[in-house]
Amino acid sequence: MGGTFLTRLGRRSVHGATHTAGTGLLLTRATARLGALRIAPVRAVLWRQIYFSGVQVVGTVAVLAAVTGLIIVVQTTVAGAGSHWLGRILVWTVVTEVGPLLAAIVVVARSGPAVATELASMRLRGEIDALWVMGIDPLAYLVVPRLVGLTVGLLALTVWFQGVAVAGGLALGALTMGDPSLLTAFSAIAAELRLGDIGQVFAKTLLFGGAVAASACYHGYRDHTSPTEIPQAGIAAVMQGLLAIFLIDGVVALGVLR
Amino acid sequence: MIDLAGLAVEGTAAVTLHLAPGEVGALVMPSQSSCDAMVNALLGLAPAASGSSRLLGHDVATLTPWEAQRTFRQMGVVWREGGLVSNLSLRLNAVLPATYHGRARRPAEEEALRLFRAIGLSTDTAFLDQLPANVSQWQRRLVGLVRAWLMEPQVLVCDDLLEDLPGGHTTRVANAAVNHQQEIGYASLHVVTEQTATAILSADRVVEVPRGGSGPPVECQSPKAEKP
Numbered sequence: 001m002g003g004t005f006l007t008r009l010g011r012r013s014v015h016g017a018t019h020t021a022g023t024g025l026l027l028t029r030a031t032a033r034l035g036a037l038r039i040a041p042v043r044a045v046l047w048r049q050i051y052f053s054g055v056q057v058v059g060t061v062a063v064l065a066a067v068t069g070l071i072i073v074v075q076t077t078v079a080g081a082g083s084h085w086l087g088r089i090l091v092w093t094v095v096t097e098v099g100p101l102l103a104a105i106v107v108v109a110r111s112g113p114a115v116a117t118e119l120a121s122m123r124l125r126g127e128i129d130a131l132w133v134m135g136i137d138p139l140a141y142l143v144v145p146r147l148v149g150l151t152v153g154l155l156a157l158t159v160w161f162q163g164v165a166v167a168g169g170l171a172l173g174a175l176t177m178g179d180p181s182l183l184t185a186f187s188a189i190a191a192e193l194r195l196g197d198i199g200q201v202f203a204k205t206l207l208f209g210g211a212v213a214a215s216a217c218y219h220g221y222r223d224h225t226s227p228t229e230i231p232q233a234g235i236a237a238v239m240q241g242l243l244a245i246f247l248i249d250g251v252v253a254l255g256v257l258r
Numbered sequence: 259m260i261d262l263a264g265l266a267v268e269g270t271a272a273v274t275l276h277l278a279p280g281e282v283g284a285l286v287m288p289s290q291s292s293c294d295a296m297v298n299a300l301l302g303l304a305p306a307a308s309g310s311s312r313l314l315g316h317d318v319a320t321l322t323p324w325e326a327q328r329t330f331r332q333m334g335v336v337w338r339e340g341g342l343v344s345n346l347s348l349r350l351n352a353v354l355p356a357t358y359h360g361r362a363r364r365p366a367e368e369e370a371l372r373l374f375r376a377i378g379l380s381t382d383t384a385f386l387d388q389l390p391a392n393v394s395q396w397q398r399r400l401v402g403l404v405r406a407w408l409m410e411p412q413v414l415v416c417d418d419l420l421e422d423l424p425g426g427h428t429t430r431v432a433n434a435a436v437n438h439q440q441e442i443g444y445a446s447l448h449v450v451t452e453q454t455a456t457a458i459l460s461a462d463r464v465v466e467v468p469r470g471g472s473g474p475p476v477e478c479q480s481p482k483a484e485k486p
Contacts, residue, residue: 041358122344129303130341134355135331
């Protein structure tokens with residue numbers, strides 16, 4: 001029994017290490033090909049990916065952000081915090097923590113499986129081989145624009161989430177609680193927000209985007225032999241993407257503590 | 259241009275064939291699956307059961323990724339299934355490799371339309387804007403043929419180009435293929451299942467490949483040479 005458990009644990013660890021190494025290798029190889037973005041058809045894929053990951057989802061993210069902002073405003077106000085503390089709490093939670101994380105979760109859940117299953121289907125249909133024999137580097141044409149597009153899309157979505165959560169949360173809070181003084185928290189937010197916070201959020205979001213995109217591309221692009229592996233690629237992309245963003249967030253939080 | 263030295267795929271005998279620039283060759287395979295396997299083997303996409311394949315002077319088994327890109331951009335490959343990119347319209351598929359390799363999109367599209375007309379494909383926007391999944395296999399294959407032609411290849415490899423074409427299209431496509439090949443002067447290899455296709459395509463060299471273990475392939479006299 002114990003042996004079986006240890007065997008499974010060992011197998012899963014090797015499995016996880018293989019995928020992590022494969023994702024890292026793919027990320028390295030794609031990064032070395034960033035120059036391919038100069039090629040017109042590659043740029044066309046890039047724009048489509050930015051549109052799909054960052055633009056098509058703005059409505060849903062706006063609702064999520066406004067509700068998140070409202071919850072924080074209401075809870076903080078009910079706890080008795082003044083507008084100065086409300087501004088500080090909004091910066092700590094929405095701007096530096098919840099905004100990047102929730103935006104990344106939306107991208108992991110939506111774009112991650114889409115990219116992974118699309119690439120896996122292309123692999124199974126022989127489209128990647130067909131690109132290869134046209135002298136088109138599949139990594140440059142398929143992976144590079146998805147990697148960059150998904151990361152840029154996530155950056156844009158994070159900024160959108162933060163803006164809507166703060167502005168929408170305060171506006172909805174003032175409206176539903178009948179307290180226009182809540183709007184004075186805007187000035188506290190402006191005073192609380194430091195360049196270091198913005199830099200940290202930017203760096204963290206870049207890492208989130210890179211990790212989510214690389215895991216989605218890796219699970220889609222690697223060799224597949226059966227159609228049953230297509231949904232598995234989507235699931236693996238979501239799970240690895242979620243794990244990656246929470247680990248990155250944890251590491252960044254520990255870094256801030258030091 | 260194309261050198262197959264004892265190349266065999268599982269279940270077929272070995273093939274030896276040399277095609278010089280301007281020549282048309284045909285391999286008549288015993289089945290569709292052996293056609294696909296042979297195309298994959300001669301392009302180095304799948305391991306061959308035996309033998310080797312040289313394209314434009316390069317052994318495909320030992321190509322580095324950089325050499326492969328350089329070699330393949332001088333080639334056109336037409337797949338039985340079309341080999342089109344599933345999320346691009348037929349119009350964008352046709353010009354993808356040409357524009358990827360630096361050709362301006364508008365003139366490439368204009369030439370693509372001319373070639374579409376030459377082989378009897380519709381040039382209506384409604385058709386050109388379709389995704390590959392929404393058209394039939396033979397239409398995807400013909401879009402793949404136009405895509406290959408737009409690469410201005412030195413070598414063209416076709417996987418059963420004329421298979422299942424609707425009435426009237428077979429002759430039209432074959433004539434267009436012969437005319438284009440003569441105009442550009444590339445070496446062209448057709449991997450087919452029907453011996454009749456070799457005559458329609460005016461092959462200079464025809465090798466009928468028997469199933470594995472039944473002896474070496476016989477190089478037939480070309481249908482073209484038999485004409486008075």
